[in-house]
Amino acid sequence: xxxxxxxxxxxxxxxxxxxxxxxxxxxxxxxxxxxxxxxxxxxxxxxxxxxxxxxxxxxxxxxxxxxxxxxxxxxxxxxxxxxxxxxxxxxxxxxxxxxxxxxxxxxxxxxxxxxxxxxxxxxxxxxxxxxxxxxxxxxxxxxxxxxxxxxxxxxxxxxxxxxxxxxxxxxxxxxxxxxxxxxxxxxxxxxxxxxxxxxxxxxxxxxxxxxxxxxxxxxxxxxxxxxxxxxxxxxxxxxxxxxxxxxxxxxxxxxxxxxxxxxxxxxxxxxxxxxxxxxxxxxxxxxxxxxxxxxxxxxxxxxxxxxxxxxxxxxxxxxxxxxxxxxxxxxxxxxxxxxxxxxxxxxxxxxxxxxxxxxxxxxxxxxxxxxxxxxxxxxxxxxxxxxxxxxxxxxxxxxxxxxxxxxxxxxxxxxxxxxxxxxxxxxxxxxxxxxxxxxxxxxxxxxxxxxxxxxxxxxxxxxxxxxxxxxxxxxxxxxxxxxxxxxxxxxxxxxxxxxxxxxxxxxxxxxxxxxxxxxxxxxxxxxxxxxxxxxxxxxxxxxxxxxxxxxxxxxxxxxxxxxxxxxxxxxxxxxxxxxxxxxxxxxxxxxxxxxxxxxxxxxxxxxxxxxxxxxxxxxxxxxxxxxxxxxxxxxxxxxxxxxxxxxxxxxxx
Amino acid sequence: xxxxxxxxxxxxxxxxxxxxxxxxxxxxxxxxxxxxxxxxxxxxxxxxxxxxxxxxxxxxxxxxxxxxxxxxxxxxxxxxxxxxxxxxxxxxxxxxxxxxxxxxxxxxxxxxxxxxxxxxxxxxxxxxxxxxxxxxxxxxxxxxxxxxxxxxxxxxxxxxxxxxxxxxxxxxxxxxxxxxxxxxxxxxxxxxxxxxxxxxxxxxxxxxxxxxxxxxxxx
Ligand SMILES: Cc1cc2nc3c(=O)[nH]c(=O)nc-3n(C[C@H](O)[C@H](O)[C@H](O)COP(=O)(O)O)c2cc1C
Ligand code: SF4
Ligand code: FES
Numbered sequence: 001x002x003x004x005x006x007x008x009x010x011x012x013x014x015x016x017x018x019x020x021x022x023x024x025x026x027x028x029x030x031x032x033x034x035x036x037x038x039x040x041x042x043x044x045x046x047x048x049x050x051x052x053x054x055x056x057x058x059x060x061x062x063x064x065x066x067x068x069x070x071x072x073x074x075x076x077x078x079x080x081x082x083x084x085x086x087x088x089x090x091x092x093x094x095x096x097x098x099x100x101x102x103x104x105x106x107x108x109x110x111x112x113x114x115x116x117x118x119x120x121x122x123x124x125x126x127x128x129x130x131x132x133x134x135x136x137x138x139x140x141x142x143x144x145x146x147x148x149x150x151x152x153x154x155x156x157x158x159x160x161x162x163x164x165x166x167x168x169x170x171x172x173x174x175x176x177x178x179x180x181x182x183x184x185x186x187x188x189x190x191x192x193x194x195x196x197x198x199x200x201x202x203x204x205x206x207x208x209x210x211x212x213x214x215x216x217x218x219x220x221x222x223x224x225x226x227x228x229x230x231x232x233x234x235x236x237x238x239x240x241x242x243x244x245x246x247x248x249x250x251x252x253x254x255x256x257x258x259x260x261x262x263x264x265x266x267x268x269x270x271x272x273x274x275x276x277x278x279x280x281x282x283x284x285x286x287x288x289x290x291x292x293x294x295x296x297x298x299x300x301x302x303x304x305x306x307x308x309x310x311x312x313x314x315x316x317x318x319x320x321x322x323x324x325x326x327x328x329x330x331x332x333x334x335x336x337x338x339x340x341x342x343x344x345x346x347x348x349x350x351x352x353x354x355x356x357x358x359x360x361x362x363x364x365x366x367x368x369x370x371x372x373x374x375x376x377x378x379x380x381x382x383x384x385x386x387x388x389x390x391x392x393x394x395x396x397x398x399x400x401x402x403x404x405x406x407x408x409x410x411x412x413x414x415x416x417x418x419x420x421x422x423x424x425x426x427x428x429x430x431x432x433x434x435x436x437x438x439x440x441x442x443x444x445x446x447x448x449x450x451x452x453x454x455x456x457x458x459x460x461x462x463x464x465x466x467x468x469x470x471x472x473x474x475x476x477x478x479x480x481x482x483x484x485x486x487x488x489x490x491x492x493x494x495x496x497x498x499x500x501x502x503x504x505x506x507x508x509x510x511x512x513x514x515x516x517x518x519x520x521x522x523x524x525x526x527x528x529x530x531x532x533x534x535x536x537x538x539x540x541x542x543x544x545x546x547x548x549x550x551x552x553x554x555x556x557x558x559x560x561x562x563x564x565x566x567x568x569x570x571x572x573x574x575x576x577x578x579x580x581x582x583x584x585x586x587x588x589x590x591x592x593x594x595x596x597x598x599x600x601x602x603x604x605x606x607x608x609x610x611x612x613x614x615x616x617x618x619x620x621x622x623x624x625x626x627x628x629x630x631x632x633x634x635x636x637x638x639x640x641x642x643x644x645x646x647x648x649x650x651x652x653x
Numbered sequence: 654x655x656x657x658x659x660x661x662x663x664x665x666x667x668x669x670x671x672x673x674x675x676x677x678x679x680x681x682x683x684x685x686x687x688x689x690x691x692x693x694x695x696x697x698x699x700x701x702x703x704x705x706x707x708x709x710x711x712x713x714x715x716x717x718x719x720x721x722x723x724x725x726x727x728x729x730x731x732x733x734x735x736x737x738x739x740x741x742x743x744x745x746x747x748x749x750x751x752x753x754x755x756x757x758x759x760x761x762x763x764x765x766x767x768x769x770x771x772x773x774x775x776x777x778x779x780x781x782x783x784x785x786x787x788x789x790x791x792x793x794x795x796x797x798x799x800x801x802x803x804x805x806x807x808x809x810x811x812x813x814x815x816x817x818x819x820x821x822x823x824x825x826x827x828x829x830x831x832x833x834x835x836x837x838x839x840x841x842x843x844x845x846x847x848x849x850x851x852x853x854x855x856x857x858x859x860x861x862x863x864x865x866x867x868x869x870x871x872x
Contacts, residue, residue, distance in 0.1 A: 308827070325824055330697040330717050483804065483824060483831025485698045490743040493829040494779055514778055521739040524711060525700045 010293045011172035014284055018160035031064040031085040031111055035098075036078060036152055038071035038237040039269050040230065040391075044078035045099055052100035053081075056107045064111055070238020072152030074139065075391035080152070081106065082125055088114050094134055096122040139389050142408045144370060144396045146378045147354045151238035151392075156273055159280040162241040168286055170360035174249045175294045182253040183209055186356065188364035190376035195221055195312075195349030196424070196453050197529070198375070198442035201356075204346060207336040208254040211344040216256040219340065219347045220247050222263045222270070223317060225309035226425030227476060229456035231380045232350040234392055236263070236270040239354075240277035244300070246353030248287065249360060251298050254346055258299060262317055265304040275302050309426075309480035312454075313528050314347040316482065327482045328528035349454070351380055371397030375441035379452065385422075386461035388413045395440065402436040405459055416461035419560075420545070424453025426473045426480075427533030429540030430466060449540040451533065465562035466545040467552055470537045471499040477534040488531030491522040495538055503563040505629075507553035516542055557629045564609045568630035571613075573599050575623035583624065586616035590644035601636040606644065655722040660729060671695070672715040672726060673702050683728050684737055684766040686744075686858055687805040688716040691814070696806050700740040701766065704728045712736055738770050744803050746776035747784060747829070748859070755801065755860060762858040763803075785830050792835040794844050795854060795864050799832045802861035808833060808853035815850050822853055833861075 033053060037046050050066065057064055072080055077096035081103070084092040093116055095106055102120055109117040116131070123134035134140045145151075154161035162168070174182050187202025208216060220243065224232040236243060243261075251259050261278075263271050278300050281287040289297045303321055305311050311326040318340050320326035339345020355377060359367045368376045375397040381404070384390050388410030395404060401421055405411065412418050420430045429450035431438070438444050442452050460469065478492040495518060498511050519535035519542075526532045542549060551557045558566040571583070571592075576599040583600055584592045591606035592613060600623075602613070614624040627633055654665050657672075659681055666675040674690065676683050686699035695717045703712040707725035712733050715726075727733065745763070752759065760768070767774050790797040804824075812820035821843060825834035837843040854862045 327824070330695050330714075333694075478828045481828045481831075483827050483829070484696075484806070486700045486740045486743050489804070489829055489831060490747050490782070491739075493782060494743070494746065497780065497782070510778065518739070518779075521736060525703070525736050525740060527697055527700070 007172050007175050007292045007294050010285070011168060014286075015163045015166070015169070018163035021160055022164050025065070026086075029087055031083060031087075032067055033064050033107075034067045034069045034082040034084075034153075036071055036080045037068035038152075038234055039267070040071055040075050040234065041078045041080070042269075044075075044097075046079035048100045049079045049081075049098050049103045052103040053107055056104045057111075060108060060112060062107065062111045064107075067155050068157070069154060070151050070156045071234045071392065073143075073148060073234075073392035073394070074389070076389045077122060077391075080122070082153075083110060083116075085110060085114075085116075088116075090116055090124075090130060091128040091133075092125040093131060094122045094125055095120045138407050139393075139409070142399075142403065143394050144378055145394045146358050146367075146370065147235060147242070147351050147380060148238070148392065148394045149358070150242065151235065154239065156238055156240055157276055159241060159277070159284060162239070166361065167241050167357075168245050170357035171245050171248055171252075171286065172292055174252060174360050175292055175296060179209060179253050179255060182249065182360070185360060185364050186253070189359045189367040190364075190374075191352065191355055191359060191367065192375060192377075192442060193349055194351035194355070194380070194455070195347075196427075196451070198452060201348065201352055204336055204348070205250065205254050207334075208256075208344045208346045211337065213344050215258060215343050216254055217340045217343050217345040218247060218251045218254065218256045218259040219314075219317065219321075219335075219345060220259070220261045220350060220353055221312060221314065221317060221347050222261060222267075222274075222350045223305050223312035224264065224267075224350075224454060225307070225312050225480070226454050226456045228384050228458060229382050229425055229454050231382050231392055231455050233267050233270045234382075235350050235354055235380075236267075237273050240274045241281070242357055243274075243350055243354045244277055244281055244287075246356035247300065248281075248291065248298060249356050250346060250348065250353060252291075252296050254344075256346070257297065260301055260303050260321065260340075262303045262305055262311075262321065264307045264311075266307050271302060271304060278302070308482075309476075310482045310528075310530055313530060315528070317347065318345065325482075327484045328530070330527060351455075372439065372441045374443050379440055379455065381423075381455045381457040383409050383457045383459065385457075385459040386412050386416065386464075387459040397441045398439045400437050400439055401431070404440065404457075405436070409459070412459070412461045414461075416463065418459070419462050419464055420460045420466060420469075422450075422458040422460065422469065422473075422537070423456070424451040424533075424536070425456035426476045427451065427529070427536055428453045428456070429536045430460075430469060430544065431540065432544040449536065449543065451536070453533075463560055463562065465503070465558055465560040466541040466548050467499060467558075468503055468560075468562050470541045471496065471503055473537040474499055474534070477530065481530065481534075482528075485525075485527035485531060487522045487525040488527070488534060491518055491526075492531070492534050494518055495522070495535065499538070502549065502552045503558075504565045505552065505556040505563070507549075509553055512542070512546075512549055512553065555629060559628070561626050561628050563628075566630065567609060567626055567628045568604060568633035569607060569609060569611065569614060570602055570604075570625055570627065570633035571600050572623045572625050573601075575621050576600055577618075577621050577623070580618065580621065582616045582618055583613035586612040588612065593638050593642040593644075595636055595639075601638075602633075603638045603644075604630070604633060604635065655720055655724075657720050657722075657724045657726060659726045666720055668720065670720060672704060672706070672718045672720055672724070675720050676704075676715065676726070676728060681728060682769055683715055684741065684769060685716060686762065686766075686803055687807065689807055689810060689856075692810060696810065699744070699803070699805055701737055701744075703733050703736045703740075705730050705733055734770065738772055741766055741770055741772065742776045742779050745774055746779045746782050747800075748803060749781060749800055750774045756863060757858075757860045761860075782829070786826075786832055790832075790834075792862075793837075794847060795862055797833060797835070798861045798863070801859045802833060802857075803859055804831060804833070805858060807856045807858070808862060811852040811856050815852055821847070 124131040192198040315329040316326040335345040684701040704715040812822040
């Protein structure tokens with residue numbers, strides 16, 4: 001296509017108009033209150049907070065503009081407010097864990113009296129002399145945001161906010177380029193697919209571009225079925241236009257005339273947000289016929305997936321869009337050769353497509369300057385588990401696990417020891433302490449036996465039982481197996497059964513070898529990525545935590561005191577206080593009785609090992625002890641006159 | 654015609670066919686359950702037909718690869734045998750063999766595979782697995798025996814072909830409890846249509862689908 005200044009002019013007009021509208025708002029000098037309203041914030045009570053703010057504004061006759069934004073990534077601090085009160089001379093201020101009460105206090109103090117209520121402040125959003133900026137915290141300063149740069153800062157439901165930040169300028173420049181030129185830039189940038197496998201994006205686009213076909217399709221994969229992972233949902237809820245822009249650029253580059261965003265139906269807010277963004281983009285001429293006055297046209301629709309994990313696998317995803325059962329197909333042919341309705345189809349992850357606009361805007365070299373040689377750019381993880389500052393973290397590739405877990409996310413709470421990190425969701429692996437200095441990138445993680453996966457990361461402290469963790473993930477993969485191929489359908493069931501047996505103390509010595517061999521076979525023999533990676537949690541935990549497996553199998557002991565069948569609670573008579581009845585009432589099965597000296601003891605035959613007594617025993621006594629194997633608990637006879645009521649009721653009737 | 658070398662022996666085979674077909678039609682047995690000649694896209698679900706092909710890092714299912722001139726194939730390496738035995742044992746762990754009441758012609762497909770692999774019909778060291786599924790399901794004019802079914806998907810495929818892409822048979826449930834199910838539009842009288850077809854019953858390798866009349870005969 002010849003250089004067409006019309007495209008840039010059209011774009012600049014759009015952006016100019018958007019800026020004018022926002023400028024007019026700012027000129028009013030009214031304070032603005034940005035509140036995080038993504039799914040994660042709502043779960044932390046953001047809706048109540050917002051309601052409280054509306055109420056207090058109304059009641060006190062205060063004038064402020066409330067703007068719902070997406071997620072800042074700081075889930076430990078949700079709900080978050082950013083108040084910009086320009087007439088006070090303070091910079092925009094970020095407040096954390098703002099419940100309804102705090103919201104009222106903050107609004108009245110700051111908006112009414114001009115006092116920013118320092119006790120609730122997380123930090124200032126800009127450098128200034130009055131309030132320490134959030135950038136002094138490692139959780140902010142050590143991150144590097146490319147995909148999530150604007151998340152939580154702009155209104156995802158108002159395209160003007162994105163345009164104001166030069167949004168869609170990458171599309172305007174791309175539309176002036178030759179298609180090959182765009183593909184060349186993406187190839188040079190070294191961008192690799194963020195959906196798990198890390199396939200070079202430029203190469204994938206080139207394949208699709210080179211196919212001559214009647215129609216081509218681009219699909220954004222936002223299925224995100226990993227338990228605990230929510231990056232893609234959050235990105236859509238927080239900045240849908242960056243994703244759309246990437247999607248449109250991809251469609252233009254490969255010559256597609258149809259695009260699809262595949263979102264799981266369990267993500268209603270994400271579905272509505274992307275639908276709204278598509279409508280806005282269409283109204284602005286950024287989608288539909290003759291985009292920005294060029295001769296490129298594209299329609300985008302949202303497809304709501306049924307929520308099966310395996311539907312995130314690209315061939316199963318395509319089957320499901322075609323109205324069939326979501327079952328993976330043998331590849332080749334790959335979707336770029338023969339995808340949706342037989343047309344060449346590019347399937348890319350949300351984060352992959354969202355990385356594209358910054359690459360076009362700032363160049364391949366800039367992108368390459370972030371991250372490592374083999375994995376340029378950034379990685380986004382949802383960090384959960386035993387960690388102080390969980391949430392979404394975007395870091396440069398190559399950052400070590402130690403930096404991410406201890407420096408950025410604050411380490412393990414409660415003076416506990418770090419035990420393992422599980423990376424890559426159900427298909428990833430558990431890495432122990434000696435891997436903490438592993439750089440986070442596609443190749444290093446795979447080498448260690450884990451994988452980048454879609455970006456789930458679970459941090460586990462010393463109280464986690466690695467056999468139980470492996471069992472948990474296998475339970476998930478077995479349930480989610482599509483049932484098509486032998487290894488995954490039946491093999492994972494055997495793995496799960498054996499792990500169940502081991503956690504119950506019924507493991508046999510030969511089980512460990514069977515587990516390892518079967519896991520290897522499943523990895524080699526399965527049809528799709530689900531089966532090929534499902535054994536990873538088993539294989540890595542066998543490799544790095546063999547001692548725990550052996551303790552379960554040989555000694556019937558769970559070193560982490562986690563597996564119910566292998567533990568027992570007892571009451572240390574030395575410590576038990578005479579006559580304190582706290583534990584008695586807490587026990588749901590009346591297993592606790594009174595023994596000599598009015599001290600308490602546990603009837604092991606009734607105990608269901610819920611641990612309630614341990615929680616309820618006052619800390620000054622701390623008399624309840626958990627042990628494994630259960631035989632370590634001293635047996636104390638229950639006197640006949642102390643039989644539980646319920647049992648006696650039963651005997652009466 | 655192209656030349657391929659299988660287990661050291663050079664054979665001439667027709668182009669456009671899979672390695673599995675080429676071997677089978679030249680008297681070289683490779684275990685298989687899900688393969689169907691007319692399938693445009695291999696189902697590749699049984700995972701029994703692994704072979705090693707020179708230049709490929711790991712064994713591949715031979716039903717997914719087309720022959721190429723000069724291709725060097727081995728059907729009997731330890732790695733191939735290991736995967737085949739492993740897949741077979743997995744299948745047998747979910748397929749209790751009741752040879753006496755089973756209406757298949759003996760030796761059945763599974764027995765032939767066991768013989769080829771030099772293993773018995775027991776899944777050892779794996780345990781027999783129970784499935785949370787019914788013993789038999791009434792599909793109207795035929796019965797479906799989930800425990801016999803090895804989920805090769807052949808019935809679903811032929812049904813799809815017979816009904817122009819809208820099969821009455823499909824897969825249901827997930828994971829280990831996956832089974833075949835029969836769906837017809839309410840009000841549609843499929844019995845006559847199905848009775849004149851019976852493609853699914855004829856293609857099933859394990860007699861998991863049985864016409865009701867036949868069942869009465871054997872019972
Ligand atoms: C079981 C399974 C689940 C998957 N789930 C997802 C998913 O939720 N999101 C995703 O983007 N890719 C998922 N993938 C990877 C896709 O098959 C595909 O490789 C990816 O969408 C390609 O995009 P990318 O090149 O941008 O990474 C999954 C793969 C497997 C095997
Ligand atoms: S590996 Fe699992 S999910 Fe994939 S095709 Fe096989 S059975 Fe289905
Ligand atoms: S015949 Fe090749 S996988 Fe079943």
